[in-house]
Amino acid sequence: MDQPLVIAGRTFHSRLLMGTGKFSSPEIMTKAIEASGTEIVTVALRRVELENPKDSILGAIDTSRYLLLPNTSGARDAEEAVRLARLARAAGCEPWIKLEVIPDPQYLLPDPMETLKAAEILVKDGFIVLPYIQADPILAKRLEELGTATVMPLGSPIGSNRGIRTRDAIEIIIERATVPVVVDAGLGAPSHAAEALEMGADAVLVNTAIAVSGDPESMAAAFRKGVEAGRDAFLAGLGRTLTTAEASSPLTGFLR
Amino acid sequence: MDQPLVIAGRTFHSRLLMGTGKFSSPEIMTKAIEASGTEIVTVALRRVELENPKDSILGAIDTSRYLLLPNTSGARDAEEAVRLARLARAAGCEPWIKLEVIPDPQYLLPDPMETLKAAEILVKDGFIVLPYIQADPILAKRLEELGTATVMPLGSPIGSNRGIRTRDAIEIIIERATVPVVVDAGLGAPSHAAEALEMGADAVLVNTAIAVSGDPESMAAAFRKGVEAGRDAFLAGLGRTLTTAEASSPLTGFLR
Amino acid sequence: MDQPLVIAGRTFHSRLLMGTGKFSSPEIMTKAIEASGTEIVTVALRRVELENPKDSILGAIDTSRYLLLPNTSGARDAEEAVRLARLARAAGCEPWIKLEVIPDPQYLLPDPMETLKAAEILVKDGFIVLPYIQADPILAKRLEELGTATVMPLGSPIGSNRGIRTRDAIEIIIERATVPVVVDAGLGAPSHAAEALEMGADAVLVNTAIAVSGDPESMAAAFRKGVEAGRDAFLAGLGRTLTTAEASSPLTGFLR
């Protein structure tokens, strides 16, 4: 029997974290969240638009069922990330934070040094920190040593749908991590999510592939199955790969 | 809503075909078949062992629930394949045949010319022919023109667990086929099966990866989910892949 | 010391065959042929344009230095291919023919059955046949058994520049062939050509990547070097690949 996913002492039965960006309507987002089976949904922070002050995503997410995981998107350095994390907590979120420090608008790649700096401050400040990082095994180990609750290496750039293009490094991260490894960013299809779990990743985070799909609700259900398939296969034990063939029918040739 | 899979006018609700070779016991095989949700199971033909004449796989498969699909494994040329197909029919199977003509014991690669020759004879003889072939789009088209019920291009050598190593060619086969495309051989993980369905394949056939797994029943369930995930994603519509990133959080930077 | 390449008893010191299509001018083609170091150049056959009867590629190729290898491009079946081969011989070419039978204008994939049929006729007719084929090891073996002088499996579709996307199958073809294996089609960069030779291919054929380059002469020289590099490396013996690292500096840590 599978163990549930445990992050910072909290138990989750779904291994699919879901982002809430880019959905065409709150209704579609709500349906997709439901279909995904997720228990953790990420959100961002932005200024209230004074012309439209009532608008809030909270109406669309039942916070009694889902853990809201605010991210620090928009932060270009450690200081901005820390400020965002504290604002999220002040806005009533639990002290969980998806830490992303991204100086680069084109590829949205995280800054390892600033991420480390912000992680140190936030961990000391009592936050449960889930850092979004390059697939760098040494960086992942340093963050873990600082006390982050997970590491979240990227498979490929955010929203690129390219899948796991950093496989070698993620395998090393998984081999060594003592905290859950959540593959984040770039997972564009259920097969990518299944692959991550088959490799031994503890969970994945998906947003774009679901939100921009022609049918987000079905795609969310598809990712749910992909994640479960990958996890089941990891637990059942995958066969080794061969460079030659191995007959599935008896090798005693017919009539021989 | 998805259309069911239709092969030769017969409707199937599962897109996972399962092989019955290499299982460590009939009980484990039966459980795996059940868990896979398959409706089509492949079998081989061999001489009765006169010392052990009672032994039969039929006891372990409920033929009222599953279509038995005999294969021609062991056949090295068209003549042997045709003889095996007819023996299968004489043994009480419906006239469905997974045609494989394999002269090569090391990589178990099918012979395109002999496969074509056997297919022509068997189609004329009233068989519903599902040929196992190299991922060769022209060969696939010729077989379709001869009246085969499907084409079954290989992802990688039988039992190699290497996954879809012939992606470019299979994409072309899918783009052009007017009969169902069933990706066969080499699918070693649910992510491989999901990938095939995401590409638009109509179904997959899996044996080794399930039979030799540490837990065949769980692995069968995992492949079932992988197939469903891939199919759902194909129908929902996958996003395009980018070489750069595309933010999932609003791009208006924080406080900007 | 390397052995020269021998095809049908004829010795060549270059392992790069070059195509002459798509060049912007005969002068540029001539310079590129020179720079490539090739000894075999492919040509096609087409009707004389009666408005422009003098035009001939022969003026641009010194047939005392290069073996002209006419191809059967344009042939959609065996009969057309045989007719083209005979016309080439009648036009004064030696009885060497690059056999290509391509029913499909979109991906330009060769027809295995028609290729086999034409090869049989042409071999009987005294031609030295170099067939362009899908990377199908069984087909390659059959052609070799018929007496073709080489097999020429494709790396990826003609002109696609995708490189070797059929690596597994080409490795098997090389492992088994008793005639030279020439990787043809899709080689878009010198690294692709080097890879083919490193795998043990005997030669490669390149056209588009050179002809459409911004500087065909330099690109031809680059492919020449790539081919030589790959061959030298194959002969010197490549190291095995590891999944972990292996220090190049002494492992006794500094001051330890």
Added chain:
Amino acid sequence: MDQPLVIAGRTFHSRLLMGTGKFSSPEIMTKAIEASGTEIVTVALRRVELENPKDSILGAIDTSRYLLLPNTSGARDAEEAVRLARLARAAGCEPWIKLEVIPDPQYLLPDPMETLKAAEILVKDGFIVLPYIQADPILAKRLEELGTATVMPLGSPIGSNRGIRTRDAIEIIIERATVPVVVDAGLGAPSHAAEALEMGADAVLVNTAIAVSGDPESMAAAFRKGVEAGRDAFLAGLGRTLTTAEASSPLTGFLR
């Protein structure tokens, strides 16, 4: 015409840097260096063995022809790296240093934070710093901003011969770098080196693949050609890759 490679104001005509580890004898190493055409050879520092005090690699390298580039291998943190760099200078080397800070003996992956720290100190101390790093575009940019003379992202783990398994990230690094990009580690075949140069890398560093080859001298020559082939192709301009085919022979079918 190509520009020469310029690192820290110094001009080099070879784009292949060569390591001197793992050779079976000084004679073989000397021959390989010669055949590679390199102008920069890396060396390590270790304690003199008091039982064998005369032994020195300097006898085997003509320092009037080759720039000795000492590395900091063995350093597990910034402090040890700085100490090694200064010892190298005290040993009579020019103030050039290949900076590697590697806490991890299994995969020999560099530590981004310690590398950055050491780079800052060494640049201030007047060293010309060539840092060995993960293929992390943000880290590369930070190092460049600190004043390193190059960035040296890894293709795959040292000595693994896996080639460029970090292609996406290296493409971004190249796109953005204002200092030379030298792809280091894991290049196991000339095709890998050619690929790096075709991508636009300014140079590569190779050691294991040459040193452990069956014939290091030939392999060094092969890498030299591979590097030149890749560079020539990059300058000549590679064609774009297509998903369909593009005929190299005239498309006007034969007799049509």
Added chain:
Amino acid sequence: MKISINGESREYEGEATLGDLLRFLGVSPKSVAVERNLKILGRSEMESEPVEPGDSFEIIRLVGGG
């Protein structure tokens, strides 16, 4: 008085507590976080926090994000 809200300068003549200001703006305190002159305010402080000439406020809410 002149105050700045989310980077825009505003004239505000209402009651001089943040609670009033938020009501005036139509913003529900439950769904936002507020910085007054770079100091993040706790839930409890919000209602009574004074609003004074020259104050600069950031009013932040949760939105969809990945």
Added chain:
Amino acid sequence: MKISINGESREYEGEATLGDLLRFLGVSPKSVAVERNLKILGRSEMESEPVEPGDSFEIIRLVGGG
């Protein structure tokens, strides 16, 4: 009499129909296919098909396969 079954030569003195032979061998006709001298026998023919000296039989059954 001498017959060949699945490539092995056998002495058989039983009744001279295939049905008898199968019962003698302990093989259930329902789960197999039989060739007599390369001719495949239909279900209905099996019971009464004669067994004669020199006959060669192939008795084939279904087994696990991919």
Added chain:
Amino acid sequence: MKISINGESREYEGEATLGDLLRFLGVSPKSVAVERNLKILGRSEMESEPVEPGDSFEIIRLVGGG
């Protein structure tokens, strides 16, 4: 007389050998292959091969190709 050359119908009143026809067309025999009514002509036959009303010729040359 009416003949067909490379699929085009032509009026031709010149001398009645292929050699003449090729000269008339400005085609050098050395660089081409010719089919007359689907029969491929050898180098030696070209000059003297007759040209008769209703003949169909294919005149083929080498061009750049891959």
Added chain:
Amino acid sequence: MKISINGESREYEGEATLGDLLRFLGVSPKSVAVERNLKILGRSEMESEPVEPGDSFEIIRLVGGG
């Protein structure tokens, strides 16, 4: 006197300069770097640098590396 060289403790009764010590050890100064009590010595300092009881020396040379 007792000194430490490359981590090994040694008895040394020779002349009391580093130049002497290196000659005694058979090490050519040109090809090495030396730390005395963690202080790296310049080329010029090597010859005359004193050697005193309890000194700890690291003598480093170049070797093959990648």
